[in-house]
Amino acid sequence: MQKKDIDWSKLGFGYMKTDWRYSRIWKDGSWQEGGLTDKAEVTISECAGALQYAQTGFEGLKVYETKKGEIVAFRPDLNAERLQRTCDRLVMPKISTGDFIDALDQLVKANLGYVPPYGSGATLYIRPFIYGCGPVIGVAPSPSYEFRMFCTPVGPYFKGGVKPIRIMLSDYDRAAPHGTGDIKAGLNYAMSLYAGEAAHKAGFSENMYLDAATRTYVEETGGANFIFITRDGRKVITPKSPSILPSITRRSLMVVARDYLGLEVEERPVRFDEVSSFAEVGLCGTAAVISPVGQIHTKDGDVDVPSGMQEMGPVLTRLRETITGIQMGEIEAPEGWIHRIC
Numbered sequence: 001m002q003k004k005d006i007d008w009s010k011l012g013f014g015y016m017k018t019d020w021r022y023s024r025i026w027k028d029g030s031w032q033e034g035g036l037t038d039k040a041e042v043t044i045s046e047c048a049g050a051l052q053y054a055q056t057g058f059e060g061l062k063v064y065e066t067k068k069g070e071i072v073a074f075r076p077d078l079n080a081e082r083l084q085r086t087c088d089r090l091v092m093p094k095i096s097t098g099d100f101i102d103a104l105d106q107l108v109k110a111n112l113g114y115v116p117p118y119g120s121g122a123t124l125y126i127r128p129f130i131y132g133c134g135p136v137i138g139v140a141p142s143p144s145y146e147f148r149m150f151c152t153p154v155g156p157y158f159k160g161g162v163k164p165i166r167i168m169l170s171d172y173d174r175a176a177p178h179g180t181g182d183i184k185a186g187l188n189y190a191m192s193l194y195a196g197e198a199a200h201k202a203g204f205s206e207n208m209y210l211d212a213a214t215r216t217y218v219e220e221t222g223g224a225n226f227i228f229i230t231r232d233g234r235k236v237i238t239p240k241s242p243s244i245l246p247s248i249t250r251r252s253l254m255v256v257a258r259d260y261l262g263l264e265v266e267e268r269p270v271r272f273d274e275v276s277s278f279a280e281v282g283l284c285g286t287a288a289v290i291s292p293v294g295q296i297h298t299k300d301g302d303v304d305v306p307s308g309m310q311e312m313g314p315v316l317t318r319l320r321e322t323i324t325g326i327q328m329g330e331i332e333a334p335e336g337w338i339h340r341i342c
């Protein structure tokens with residue numbers, strides 16, 4: 001299909017309306033037949049569960065044009081499974097992994113002109129979500145739901161791409177210890193906006209959260225998990241906590257670190273006061289892939305990460321190059337990681 005006339009290199013991380021999106025309604029106890037629509041707006045009850053009680057969950061994944069010209073998605077089965085967990089926790093009906101991937105295939109094939117060309121540095125971001133669209137005034141699950149999936153071509157998440165960023169440690173908590181911190185839900189993002197804006201206003205890219213119960217351990221930022229590289233450059237450590245979102249990028253990076261780069265990997269609680277002992281600090285997620293952190297600002301002073309503010313450290317650079325090489329079809333992927341759409 002003819003590519004759309006878009007200046008791919010100028011894209012930031014933003015929404016662009018594309019031609020088609022997928023929609024499927026759940027009502028009267030079952031999923032109706034789904035399909036593509038060109039309507040980019042939704043009309044729902046003013047009393048919809050999503051609007052009144054934040055009964056809504058989402059996913060985010062990327063589609064790539066590979067070196068060979070194939071159009072592929074990176075581990076979409078894990079996004080489907082995570083959305084199923086989110087639906088369970090928010091009492092919403094689930095979409096099967098098969099139906100999720102079928103919707104993805106239909107959506108991408110209908111919008112092929114928006115898939116950024118190989119080597120452009122841009123990708124097609126896919127946003128699946130499920131929300132309660134039927135009316136609820138007493139606190140209860142919504143009587144009806146929409147599963148929707150749209151796509152938008154995107155460039156780098158942070159301005160400057162892989163330049164180190166400065167983040168801030170504030171007194172805000174992202175998620176309660178036994179709350180919903182481990183699901184991808186709008187409610188967690190709504191609760192992180194205030195701290196995120198405070199960080200932005202103070203000149204930082206993100207806010208860093210500690211565990212709400214003890215304020216001792218590193219959790220994550222509003223939308224990305226942490227990885228740390230030890231001073232000897234041989235080990236990747238990532239925080240373990242029941243209230244952080246299980247990032248697919250982070251889980252994939254741990255496999256890449258171990259199996260492709262021969263590094264040791266460890267998932268364990270990480271105290272904030274240990275952070276200054278690491279050589280490199282990275283934020284990882286689908287949107288940013290890996291973003292290096294150069295400095296962490298706290299009210300007791302700044303933590304300067306040894307890899308500095310000039311460029312990404314050497315281990316994070318190798319991790320980033322390897323995972324993007326796998327995603328773009330330049331490096332052979334582990335079995336089952338790449339879903340070919342066409």
Ligand SMILES: *Cc1c(COP(=O)(O)O)cnc(C)c1O
Pocket residue numbers: 060184185220221222223224225245246247248249250284285286287
């Ligand atoms: C989506 C998300 C991430 C990153 O997860 P990926 O699966 O790697 O995209 C990290 N933290 C939060 C809170 C998220 O919502």
